[in-house]
Amino acid sequence: MNPYLALIQFTSALSTALKERDAYTRLHSDRVMNIATEIGERIGLPKSELLLLKTAAALHDIGKLGIPDEVLLKAGKLDEDELTVMQKHSERGESIVLTLAQDGADVVAAAIRHHHENFDGHGYPDRLAGENIPIFARIITIADNYDAMVTRRIYQAAKSHNAVIDVMSNELGHKHDPMLFAEFIKLIEKSEHKVP
């Protein structure tokens, strides 16, 4: 019996809601889920933890449900105030998942809250650093960053795989956990989720 069955069923409903609100974020979340799961498998997480990681990755941006359209769907770059509103999505996501009150929801909620922390402590919302950032959040940051850059947005052209790896390598130790990034580099070369 899967101990997280209820949580996974809620995840499916929330993902559907996200698709209705913002189809791009739903597709992005699905890709982040796939890449994050591959990282988790690569570092040998047990099956039950993989399920929680997968759930957290699928829901990492669920807090965007609460971001007003003029910010969420803005075609251009966000100004400072809009950015502050947008950055609230990680805390909003944590709150949404905590209301599920199911086994594993606290772990998933923490990963969501911290998916924009940077390894050097310059991220948000809590400026956590290094291994104080939950490992699921550190994994999701890598998958999220990769997918965001290889995907075309209205305000940003898609970058090639090699260009994205260059950018991410330069952020090593600042944005990303070096140990997890090394594992990501090894797997993405052979992954079906690698872009040209």
Ligand SMILES: [Fe+2]
């Ligand atoms: Fe996010």
